[in-house]
Amino acid sequence: MADPKGFLTHDRELPARRPVDVRIQDWREVYEDFPAPKLTKQAARCMDCGIPFCHNGCPLGNLIPEWNDLVYRHDWQEAIERLHATNNFPEFTGRLCPAPCEAACVLGINADPVAIKRVEVEIIDRAFAEGWVKPQVPAVRTGRRVAVVGSGPAGLAAAQQLSRAGHDVTVYERADAVGGLLRYGIPEFKMEKRHIDRRIEQMRAEGTTFVTGCNVGVDVTAAELREQFDAVVLAGGATQWRDLPIAGRSLNGVYQAMEYLPPANVSMADSPINARGKHVVVIGGGDTGADCIGTAIRQGAASVTQLEIMPKPPGSRAGSQPWPTFPTLFKMESAHEELEDGGGARVYAVSTVEFVDDGEGNVRALRVVDVEGPQTGFKPIPGTEREIPADLVTLSMGFVGPEKGALLTDLGVDYDPRGNVARDKTYMTSVSGVFSAGDMGRGQSLIVWAIAEGRAAASCVDRFLTGETALPYPILPTARPLV
Numbered sequence: 001m002a003d004p005k006g007f008l009t010h011d012r013e014l015p016a017r018r019p020v021d022v023r024i025q026d027w028r029e030v031y032e033d034f035p036a037p038k039l040t041k042q043a044a045r046c047m048d049c050g051i052p053f054c055h056n057g058c059p060l061g062n063l064i065p066e067w068n069d070l071v072y073r074h075d076w077q078e079a080i081e082r083l084h085a086t087n088n089f090p091e092f093t094g095r096l097c098p099a100p101c102e103a104a105c106v107l108g109i110n111a112d113p114v115a116i117k118r119v120e121v122e123i124i125d126r127a128f129a130e131g132w133v134k135p136q137v138p139a140v141r142t143g144r145r146v147a148v149v150g151s152g153p154a155g156l157a158a159a160q161q162l163s164r165a166g167h168d169v170t171v172y173e174r175a176d177a178v179g180g181l182l183r184y185g186i187p188e189f190k191m192e193k194r195h196i197d198r199r200i201e202q203m204r205a206e207g208t209t210f211v212t213g214c215n216v217g218v219d220v221t222a223a224e225l226r227e228q229f230d231a232v233v234l235a236g237g238a239t240q241w242r243d244l245p246i247a248g249r250s251l252n253g254v255y256q257a258m259e260y261l262p263p264a265n266v267s268m269a270d271s272p273i274n275a276r277g278k279h280v281v282v283i284g285g286g287d288t289g290a291d292c293i294g295t296a297i298r299q300g301a302a303s304v305t306q307l308e309i310m311p312k313p314p315g316s317r318a319g320s321q322p323w324p325t326f327p328t329l330f331k332m333e334s335a336h337e338e339l340e341d342g343g344g345a346r347v348y349a350v351s352t353v354e355f356v357d358d359g360e361g362n363v364r365a366l367r368v369v370d371v372e373g374p375q376t377g378f379k380p381i382p383g384t385e386r387e388i389p390a391d392l393v394t395l396s397m398g399f400v401g402p403e404k405g406a407l408l409t410d411l412g413v414d415y416d417p418r419g420n421v422a423r424d425k426t427y428m429t430s431v432s433g434v435f436s437a438g439d440m441g442r443g444q445s446l447i448v449w450a451i452a453e454g455r456a457a458a459s460c461v462d463r464f465l466t467g468e469t470a471l472p473y474p475i476l477p478t479a480r481p482l483v
Contacts, residue, residue: 003044003072004047004048006041006043006044006045006046006047006072007044007045007046007047007107007111007114010042010044010045011112012042012111012113012114012115013038013041013042013115014034014115014118015031015033015034015118016031017030017031017032017334017337018031018032020337020338020341021341023334023338024297024338025298026298027187027188027189027268027298028188028189029095029188029189029190029191029192030189030190030334034118034122036122039071039118039119039122040071040072040074042114042115042118043068043069043071043072043114043119044072045107045114045115046064046065046068046069046072046107046114047106047107049065049106049107051106052065052106053104053105053106053324054101054102054104054105054106054114054116056104056324057100057101057102057103057104057105057326058100058104058448059100059446059448059449059452060086060093060448060451060452060455060474061086061452061474062083062087062101062120063082063083063085063086064101064114064116067082067083067119067120067123068114068116068119070082071119071122071123076123076126077127077130077132079123080123080124080126080127080132080133083120083123083124085472086472086474087451088157088160088161088451088454088455089153089199089451090120090121090123091124091128091191091195091199092153092182092191092195092196092447092451093117093120093447093448093451094117094118094120094121094124095117095121095190095191095195096182096186096190096191096447097117097446097447097448098287098326098446099116099117100326100446100448101117102114102115102116102117103323103324103325103326103327104323104324104326105324106324108324109323133198133202134202135202135205135206136164136206137205137206137207138163138164138165138166138206138207139166141166141167141168141207142167142465142466143168144167144466145167145168145169145170145229145230145231146159146162146167146168146169146170146230146231146233146461146465147172147216147225147228147229147231147232147233148162148169148171148172148232148235149172149216149225149232149233149234149235149236150171150172150173150180150234150235150236150237150440151171151172151173151178151179151210152179152180152181152235152237152438152439152450153180153182153438153447153451153454154235154438154439154440154450154451154453154454154457155171155233155235155236155437155438155454156171156178156199156203156454157437157450157451157452157453157454157455157458158233158235158437158454158455158458158461159171159203159208159233159454159458160206160208161454161455161458161459161462161471162233162458162462163203163206163207163208164206165458165462165469165470165471167462167465168207168209169207169208169209170208170209170211170229171209171210171211172214172216172220173210173211173212173213173214174212174213174214174215174216175212175262176212176213177212178196178200178210178212179193179196181237181258182196183196183265184258184261184262184265185258185261185262185265185288185291186265186291187261187264187291187294188265188268189294189298189334190291190294190334193265216407217405217406217407217408217409217410218405218406221410222407222410223410226411226433226434230465231433231434231435231461231464231465232411232433232434232435233436233437233454233457233458233461234407234408234413234421234434234435234436234437234440234441235436235437235438235440235454236402236403236407236440237399237402237438237439237440238399238400238401238402238420238439238440238442238443238444239258239399239402240399240400240401240402240403240404241257241258241395241397241398241399241400242395242397242398242400243395243397244283244352244395244397246352246353246354246355247353247355248354248355248356248363251355251357251361251362251363252361252362252363253362253363253390253391253392254355254363254393255273255392255393255394255395256394256395257284257288257289257291257292257394257395257396259273260273260292260394261288261291261292261295264295264299268298268299269298269299271299273392274299275295275296275299275301275304275392276299276300276301277300277301277302278296278301278302278391278392279301279302279303279305279389279391280292280302280303280304280390280391280393280394281305281306281366281388281390282296282304282305282307282393282396283307283352283394283395284307284308284394284396284397284398285306285307285308285310285346285348286396286398288396288398289306289308289394289396290333290335290336291335291396292394292396293306293335293336293339293344294334294335294338296392297335297338297339297342301392303342303344303389304339304342304344305344305345305388305390306336306339306344306346306347307347307350307352307366308346308347308348308349308350309349309350309371309378310348310349310373310374311348311349312348312349313328313329313330314329315329315330317329347368349370349371349372349373350368350369350370350371351369351370351371351378351380352366353367353368353369353385354366354367355367355390355393356387362391363390363391363392363393364389364390364391365387365388366387366388366393367386367387368385368386368387368388369381369384369385369386370384398444399439399444400419400444401418401419401420401443402419402420402421402439402440404419408421411429411431411434412430412431413429413431413434413436414430418443420440420441420442420443421436421440421441422441423435423436423441426460426463426464427441427453427456427457427461428460428464429441433464435457435460435461435464436457437450437453437454438450438453438454441453452474455471455472455473455474456473458471459471459472459473460473
């Protein structure tokens, strides 16, 4: 273990965010550097807890106490080996995961938990800086061909594992570049795209082939896919967004978040859907909503308001969400900090009734009403209706499942009761040789679940193709049962 008294002598500390007035002038990541001595102290807070509940909190089963101890002992090279043993892309999860491992940290019962995410980020960033992250080229090729549809975290994890097992893997991505929502949905200020690019370079060196700008099911038919490949992994995500079908929905200026964020991630301040000088309203209080806030502020919005139909979450665990469960808590992300600094507001327990027309087909305001809920079914409170000025609105209300287009229709896969692609305990769909991993089969979830499912599915595909496998099969904790 690390320092036996570390959790008693050191408080939790995270790197400082760059000043708001500075960071909103660029698109770089918001955090300042974190000195190595400070990080060592954070690793030293990992206690000899007997049963490391962080393992259960992390869907990847990351060996957190092990690499905390190694960091404390300055054995960084062994630390990255232990980190990579369970996680293909710690530079993604360390920046983007909401850290269910920290919610399950034993220290968190009566103190601030270990800063697990920060230690994770520093391990992988140092490993890249030192040149320790190298391609792992298989010694033997099997001659079996696997197609992976979708290049988000689930698809990339499955592809890397299968390439390392010696299979010839081709990843198809309908966008112009690899990464899925990692590239087109996550703003640069949360994770710079160079982190994706260097992983793709590693995967290409390991033998993985990437085909971009290809809409599988249209440009390559399902029949062609089955004919050319010995197995197929569906990892296209849950990209069917939740809509808000109320009066005025078709007005100009009302966009889905995934219509607004992708061009902004390509062109940033010069995006064709631009918030410059506009009153922006973001409907939805989750991470995607925060991404829209930070993007609109950097584009020069005149004002930004975020609406959430749920009540304001508590600042500490509710009795109904005891340790080590993952609680719903009030969060102050960097974008929220920027919102408040600029005079914007986060409005809770409010529902949008109508998008108001300016008379020329453009949105000019939202008509909203306060609601009681959710126990009462979000019942409107009489006398609370009002208008909020809006020239640009983003709907950031999550996703309802995979797009049921030509690929899934022509493959003939079955769906579960929630509308996701059904699969059995081996991640195989109702069609032999066709597997599903990540949000396409699980539903909208966390990046750690996507990577864990990609790794698990790869193990099952390898066994399907060869009769055995040496690839690890993550035992996913508290998983939504596979049929």
